[in-house]
Amino acid sequence: GGGRGGGPGGGGGGPMMMGMGGSESSRYNLTFTINASNVFNRVNFGSYSGTLGSSFFGRSSGANSARQVDISVRFGF
Numbered sequence: 001g002g003g004r005g006g007g008p009g010g011g012g013g014g015p016m017m018m019g020m021g022g023s024e025s026s027r028y029n030l031t032f033t034i035n036a037s038n039v040f041n042r043v044n045f046g047s048y049s050g051t052l053g054s055s056f057f058g059r060s061s062g063a064n065s066a067r068q069v070d071i072s073v074r075f076g077f
Contacts, residue, residue, distance in 0.1 A: 034071050035070040046063065046064045
């Protein structure tokens with residue numbers, strides 16, 4: 001498709017990452033991290049058939065994973 005983003009299906013790009021942290025000079029710090037992949041939950045096709053004689057030549061035989069969000073908290077001391 002002619003959509004925007006990474007991949008033939010206009011999948012919405014790769015992973016995004018956002019982090020917030022405390023000062024490095026303090027004794028303790030708390031860091032929150034959010035890592036999101038496929039935020040708009042668009043289908044990202046993968047595994048295209050490259051066998052010339054196959055009836056599936058040039059077609060996708062599967063899709064990559066759906067939306068995924070990882071949240072973590074790190075306490076440093």
